[in-house]
Amino acid sequence: MKVAVLGFGTVGVGVYEMLKNAPGLEAGPVLVRPGKEDADFKVSSMEAILADPSVGAVAEVMGGIEPANTYVSMALGAGRHVVTSNKALVAAHGIELAKLAREKGVSFLFSAACGGGVPFLHNLAIAAQSDRILALGGILNGTTNFMLDAMQSEGKDYGDVLRQAQALGYAEADPTADVSGLDALRKIMLACAVAYDKLPVDGFCLEGIESITAGDVAHFQSRGLTCRLVTSGGEAGESVCAYVEPVLFRASAPECSVLKNFNMAKYLGENAGSIVLMGQGAGRFPTASAVVRDLCGLGTLEMLRPACRKVTADNSACVHAYYVRTDAANAARFSFTESACADSVVRGVTEPMSVPAMHALAEEIRKEGGALFFAAMG
Amino acid sequence: MKVAVLGFGTVGVGVYEMLKNAPGLEAGPVLVRPGKEDADFKVSSMEAILADPSVGAVAEVMGGIEPANTYVSMALGAGRHVVTSNKALVAAHGIELAKLAREKGVSFLFSAACGGGVPFLHNLAIAAQSDRILALGGILNGTTNFMLDAMQSEGKDYGDVLRQAQALGYAEADPTADVSGLDALRKIMLACAVAYDKLPVDGFCLEGIESITAGDVAHFQSRGLTCRLVTSGGEAGESVCAYVEPVLFRASAPECSVLKNFNMAKYLGENAGSIVLMGQGAGRFPTASAVVRDLCGLGTLEMLRPACRKVTADNSACVHAYYVRTDAANAARFSFTESACADSVVRGVTEPMSVPAMHALAEEIRKEGGALFFAAMG
Numbered sequence: 226m227k228v229a230v231l232g233f234g235t236v237g238v239g240v241y242e243m244l245k246n247a248p249g250l251e252a253g254p255v256l257v258r259p260g261k262e263d264a265d266f267k268v269s270s271m272e273a274i275l276a277d278p279s280v281g282a283v284a285e286v287m288g289g290i291e292p293a294n295t296y297v298s299m300a301l302g303a304g305r306h307v308v309t310s311n312k313a314l315v316a317a318h319g320i321e322l323a324k325l326a327r328e329k330g331v332s333f334l335f336s337a338a339c340g341g342g343v344p345f346l347h348n349l350a351i352a353a354q355s356d357r358i359l360a361l362g363g364i365l366n367g368t369t370n371f372m373l374d375a376m377q378s379e380g381k382d383y384g385d386v387l388r389q390a391q392a393l394g395y396a397e398a399d400p401t402a403d404v405s406g407l408d409a410l411r412k413i414m415l416a417c418a419v420a421y422d423k424l425p426v427d428g429f430c431l432e433g434i435e436s437i438t439a440g441d442v443a444h445f446q447s448r449g450l451t452c453r454l455v456t457s458g459g460e461a462g463e464s465v466c467a468y469v470e471p472v473l474f475r476a477s478a479p480e481c482s483v484l485k486n487f488n489m490a491k492y493l494g495e496n497a498g499s500i501v502l503m504g505q506g507a508g509r510f511p512t513a514s515a516v517v518r519d520l521c522g523l524g525t526l527e528m529l530r531p532a533c534r535k536v537t538a539d540n541s542a543c544v545h546a547y548y549v550r551t552d553a554a555n556a557a558r559f560s561f562t563e564s565a566c567a568d569s570v571v572r573g574v575t576e577p578m579s580v581p582a583m584h585a586l587a588e589e590i591r592k593e594g595g596a597l598f599f600a601a602m603g
Numbered sequence: 604m605k606v607a608v609l610g611f612g613t614v615g616v617g618v619y620e621m622l623k624n625a626p627g628l629e630a631g632p633v634l635v636r637p638g639k640e641d642a643d644f645k646v647s648s649m650e651a652i653l654a655d656p657s658v659g660a661v662a663e664v665m666g667g668i669e670p671a672n673t674y675v676s677m678a679l680g681a682g683r684h685v686v687t688s689n690k691a692l693v694a695a696h697g698i699e700l701a702k703l704a705r706e707k708g709v710s711f712l713f714s715a716a717c718g719g720g721v722p723f724l725h726n727l728a729i730a731a732q733s734d735r736i737l738a739l740g741g742i743l744n745g746t747t748n749f750m751l752d753a754m755q756s757e758g759k760d761y762g763d764v765l766r767q768a769q770a771l772g773y774a775e776a777d778p779t780a781d782v783s784g785l786d787a788l789r790k791i792m793l794a795c796a797v798a799y800d801k802l803p804v805d806g807f808c809l810e811g812i813e814s815i816t817a818g819d820v821a822h823f824q825s826r827g828l829t830c831r832l833v834t835s836g837g838e839a840g841e842s843v844c845a846y847v848e849p850v851l852f853r854a855s856a857p858e859c860s861v862l863k864n865f866n867m868a869k870y871l872g873e874n875a876g877s878i879v880l881m882g883q884g885a886g887r888f889p890t891a892s893a894v895v896r897d898l899c900g901l902g903t904l905e906m907l908r909p910a911c912r913k914v915t916a917d918n919s920a921c922v923h924a925y926y927v928r929t930d931a932a933n934a935a936r937f938s939f940t941e942s943a944c945a946d947s948v949v950r951g952v953t954e955p956m957s958v959p960a961m962h963a964l965a966e967e968i969r970k971e972g973g974a975l976f977f978a979a980m981g
Contacts, residue, residue, distance in 0.1 A: 246733070342876055344878070348722055352896065481855070482856060496617070498882060498883040500881070500882040503857060503878070503879035504877060514730075514875035517874075518733060524902045
């Protein structure tokens with residue numbers, strides 16, 4: 226089957242190369258912007274691509290919501306399978322696109338949009354058919370994992386590792402989406418939709434790693450703890466929980482072996498138990514491999530089913546003890562089971578408290594000009 | 604689709620229960636031995652099962668080669684999909700059964716035969732379609748992992764943890780297949796067949812954990828190392844490599860976070876990079892979940908392709924440095940880069956040497972009555 230590739234950036238080039246060696250698949254035309262048609266296989270007309278009846282599937286790896294949504298809708302409407310790596314597109318229009326795919330009897334798959342090369346959504350979609358998914362999540366942002374790992378292994382401070390990540394191409398010039406946890410949050414939205422037929426669109430709790438210091442990391446290390454930015458989702462009555470926050474793990478936790486810019490995704494199945502998947506969360510060929518894997522598996526698998534609907538996330542039943550570092554003036558606002566004060570900085574571990582309560586208190590303290598870092602005790 | 608279940612032991616009961624809740628699937632008749640038909644859904648005639656046209660698939664979870672092979676052949680011959688958890692069957696007759704399945708246009712899948720609840724073979728089969736698998740393997744035997752973890756975490760000796768594993772139902776009365784590494788070897792045979800179209804049937808190197816002592820484990824712990832029984836496979840020219848041996852890992856390796864009776868499987872894809880999967884390697888519902896997952900994914904996926912053929916494994920190009928503990932009298936037979944002698948026992952690390960050379964030397968020393976334990980440096 227001939228596969229057209231929409232976009233010829235990092236991932237697009239990888240997909241195009243991999244299609245040359247995938248049995249049963251064939252690299253078709255590549256859609257580029259008008260004026261960029263510098264080779265025979267590059268075209269700038271989506272209509273021309275869809276006019277070729279030998280194009281059976283489209284790989285959308287251009288990113289962004291428009292014109293990706295228009296092109297994907299056109300492809301599905303024309304009865305072509307679509308595989309995409311575009312998490313923004315799926316979060317914004319996935320439900321409608323999946324319905325269109327079902328109407329047309331074609332597949333709409335997006336493994337590469339969550340976890341890069343880690344085959345998370347594919348396995349989650351299969352597991353959700355036959356098992357009850359009790360919880361899901363993991364380390365879904367490679368940039369922040371690279372930074373946290375470098376802070377721990379090299380003792381560097383936040384600014385240094387951010388510049389290092391930017392120099393290596395792991396972080397963008399504006400790193401906000403990564404370091405704020407927003408990128409990871411977008412991924413858990415998709416995972417919840419796949420596992421629960423519920424796409425959370427608001428009600429999230431989001432804490433990134435912008436407040437962490439070398440002092441925090443040294444403190445964790447001295448206690449045998451490792452900090453990771455973790456994305457969590459799960460059932461919550463009629464809704465789902467979905468939040469991102471730093472978490473501290475003991476050395477035996479698999480999260481501690483997620484080094485550099487790797488990802489780790491997991492789910493807890495009522496029958497299967499805990500299933501953990503690790504791999505490269507980004508990069509040309511890892512991400513392309515996820516796209517091509519979806520293309521090889523076109524068939525009956527539906528990642529978003531017709532029952533899928535948008536919900537407001539509800540994190541109120543999610544409760545953790547938290548490590549908190551804050552100014553002495555704000556320490557009394559927490560109920561610590563243990564704490565210590567040095568140089569007007571208090572570090573403590575709270576009684577178990579709900580995720581929204583912790584995130585709201587942090588926001589309040591920061592609004593008032595206070596400093597604070599927190600991480601759930603894993 | 605109605606699914607008949609062959610066998611009603613630990614896994615069979617799990618599959619039967621799970622089928623009741625799997626959308627699109629329905630629990631059909633269960634094949635039991637004559638005289639064991641103590642409920643309406645239990646029958647003792649394979650012919651009666653296949654005479655029911657509403658039975659579209661068969662889950663074979665009885666184990667053993669016969670009568671499983673006969674029944675599976677009958678089911679495939681009658682145009683029914685077959686999913687099995689039976690590694691002995693697949694190793695012995697998988698190639699012929701897969702050919703029969705292809706002839707009849709049905710699926711023959713066996714995810715549960717390698718890694719229990721860990722979706723290894725499924726993902727490996729998909730990856731092998733579009734990527735080059737450079738290496739594969741992992742911790743594929745939960746019994747020995749439980750024992751090694753207990754030796755390390757509780758400081759117990761081999762006999763104690765074996766009795767503990769038996770009391771918990773993790774080890775059989777005759778634990779040989781597990782502790783010798785044979786069970787793990789059978790699993791890597793299947794993984795090689797799936798990844799490389801080559802089923803290794805001899806030429807293996809096999810070292811279990813029977814020679815490990817509490818002293819070895821204490822020695823590893825003092826150096827920050829963790830011992831795991833690891834199964835390795837990979838390309839080797841016209842053949843494949845396939846061997847089982849203990850391996851020592853540094854604390855940051857994901858293998859160290861595989862605790863209790865969990866499994867970890869991994870593969871290295873030329874494009875995808877390293878993909879690691881962890882989960883429950885055995886148990887009623889984890890194993891049943893792998894069977895049901897395969898049943899949910901019946902379609903175009905082939906785990907054994909027509910090109911698959913039997914080969915003799917070739918481990919000659921696999922080279923590691925080894926930790927060796929042996930009697931002082933045998934120490935001179937190794938080329939150590941470092942070693943120490945205490946109470947006539949030498950512990951050392953060898954220069955890199957080939958896997959067959961290490962295994963042959965160990966066999967020779969033991970034949971002569973010498974004591975020895977070895978583990979590759981991971």
